[in-house]
């Protein structure tokens with residue numbers, strides 16, 4: 001019994017240390033930009049990289065540190081598609097649905113991924129392995145259709161080549177790929 005309590009305390013303290021270390025990164029960014037309010041986007045980027053997503057406490061913290069209204073910080077965090085207010089999957093794919101990409105089958109890519117993984121854009125598979133999102137023009141129209149997979153920009157993909165790549169990535173992470181129609185964890189739409 002005592003052993004279980006000690007293990008729980010140890011795990012809680014480990015979580016706390018990780019949170020502190022990640023918060024240090026945010027603090028460093030705040031200091032680097034001398035707490036200037038117009039550095040909000042850069043600070044939010046750092047916060048998201050450190051924590052994986054921007055939860056409410058983190059947005060409140062940033063708002064207080066920059067002395068900005070929380071509504072302003074929320075507005076910025078929800079306006080830009082690259083910020084997420086909910087946890088992302090272990091792997092993620094953002095499909096550009098801007099005009100140039102749309103006419104080059106971007107919607108077909110999204111439809112195929114939706115049916116393969118049983119999630120809509122803005123959602124994560126139940127096992128947390130994969131998130132699907134769409135975005136407005138990503139600024140690389142010459143490469144249409146454009147995707148961002150785990151942070152890497154891919155161009156001139158087809159629905160089939162996209163699915164093949166994702167299957168490979170998910171298989172290599174050694175997690176079971178869920179069946180279409182499995183339970184869903186809703187995630188904020190970011191596009």
Ligand code: FES
Nearest residue numbers: 096098101138140
């Ligand atoms: S429309 Fe997709 S990159 Fe511009």
